[in-house]
Amino acid sequence: MSRPPTPENEFARLAVLHRFGILDTPREAAFDALTRIAAHICEVPIAVINFIDRDRQWFKSEIGLGTRETPLDVSICAHAILQPGLFVVPDTLEDPRFANNPLVAGEPGLRFYAGALLETDDGYPLGTLCVLDHEPRTLTPEQGEILEALAAQVMLLLSLYEHNAKQAEMLAELDRARHEMALLAATDSLTGLANRRAFTERLDQEIARLARSGGASCLLMADLDDFKPINDHHGHQAGDHALTVFASLCTGVFRESDYIARWGGDEFMVLLPDTDKQAAMTGAERLHTALASTPIGGDAQDSFSLGASIGIVEFDGSPDADTVLQAVDETLYAAKNDGPGRTAVG
Numbered sequence: 001m002s003r004p005p006t007p008e009n010e011f012a013r014l015a016v017l018h019r020f021g022i023l024d025t026p027r028e029a030a031f032d033a034l035t036r037i038a039a040h041i042c043e044v045p046i047a048v049i050n051f052i053d054r055d056r057q058w059f060k061s062e063i064g065l066g067t068r069e070t071p072l073d074v075s076i077c078a079h080a081i082l083q084p085g086l087f088v089v090p091d092t093l094e095d096p097r098f099a100n101n102p103l104v105a106g107e108p109g110l111r112f113y114a115g116a117l118l119e120t121d122d123g124y125p126l127g128t129l130c131v132l133d134h135e136p137r138t139l140t141p142e143q144g145e146i147l148e149a150l151a152a153q154v155m156l157l158l159s160l161y162e163h164n165a166k167q168a169e170m171l172a173e174l175d176r177a178r179h180e181m182a183l184l185a186a187t188d189s190l191t192g193l194a195n196r197r198a199f200t201e202r203l204d205q206e207i208a209r210l211a212r213s214g215g216a217s218c219l220l221m222a223d224l225d226d227f228k229p230i231n232d233h234h235g236h237q238a239g240d241h242a243l244t245v246f247a248s249l250c251t252g253v254f255r256e257s258d259y260i261a262r263w264g265g266d267e268f269m270v271l272l273p274d275t276d277k278q279a280a281m282t283g284a285e286r287l288h289t290a291l292a293s294t295p296i297g298g299d300a301q302d303s304f305s306l307g308a309s310i311g312i313v314e315f316d317g318s319p320d321a322d323t324v325l326q327a328v329d330e331t332l333y334a335a336k337n338d339g340p341g342r343t344a345v346g
């Protein structure tokens with residue numbers, strides 16, 4: 001017994017087979033129904049939907065064999081896919097290609113074989129729908145025709161399978177794109193922080209949460225001091241860089257549970273859930289310290305540091321978001337009036 005001859009265009013054939021994504025998938029009732037019908041119509045104990053892979057034959061469905069794959073060198077189907085039409089071996093022991101096959105000579109003693117091609121529309125034979133018996137025999141012409149018709153049904157199922165897989169892939173892609181778009185719509189493109197729209201939504205949610213659960217949270221608004229001269233003296237790019245550094249300092253200074261956003265220009269907001277004024281002031285102090293110890297820019301000559309004025313207000317679940325925002329804006333204004341680097345609490 002030797003390895004079956006390799007089909008023409010084997011490389012392309014295998015590529016087509018693998019593209020269907022059918023190999024190593026679980027058993028499915030729709031395929032099992034077709035093997036059952038094939039066995040019943042052909043009056044045999046064994047029926048298999050078989051795909052010829054590189055080094056093995058793999059069974060999507062089988063009745064009467066009790067295995068899902070065998071090596072290629074014992075495959076009768078590997079011979080069946082080398083020729084067009086129905087491949088019938090009335091007595092395998094009489095055929096020199098199969099007489100020494102261990103599945104013929106030994107268990108399970110396969111003596112009869114008939115296989116209908118599973119062929120793609122563009123002519124690639126992927127495997128067979130085959131029926132087998134432990135006794136030598138043959139098929140009636142009608143049984144042969146029905147076996148081939150059932151093989152065509154397997155191919156239809158396979159196309160449907162491929163179509164569904166493609167559709168699922170497209171839906172997943174759409175979902176990813178939708179997710180990305182939602183993220184983009186809520187993100188400030190320069191700093192990667194949440195933007196004004198997303199922050200306002202989050203603030204609304206926080207007020208609603210406090211109205212339900214009670215307690216208080218803080219809103220902190222920071223405005224960079226003398227930012228315009230940075231743009232004027234070091235250039236707009238250096239200004240952009242400074243805004244990005246400020247954003248990452250905020251991310252480092254505040255808690256994971258705090259929500260940081262770029263409000264616009266050189267203004268930033270931080271929502272500190274379940275936090276009182278005292279704790280919010282500690283956060284503000286940490287930010288002032290981080291700013292003072294972080295030089296921005298390239299070489300020493302061109303280097304500068306950032307400062308910020310900060311306003312803090314505490315709120316519960318009773319006011320609306322506009323009222324809280326107006327209050328923090330007024331508090332920030334008071335801090336600005338006190339001079340740079342100050343924190344005011346409303």
Ligand SMILES: Nc1nc2c(ncn2[C@@H]2O[C@H](COP(=O)(O)OP(=O)(O)OP(=O)(O)O)[C@@H](O)[C@H]2O)c(=O)[nH]1
Pocket residue numbers: 190223224225226227228229231235236237238239240241243264265266
């Ligand atoms: N590089 C850069 N600059 C920006 C951006 N958005 C706003 N700005 C600049 O930020 C500056 C804000 O100016 P002001 O509101 O006067 O703030 P300031 O100079 O910090 O003044 P004070 O707040 O009073 O200390 C303006 O020069 C804007 O052009 C941006 O995305 N990138």
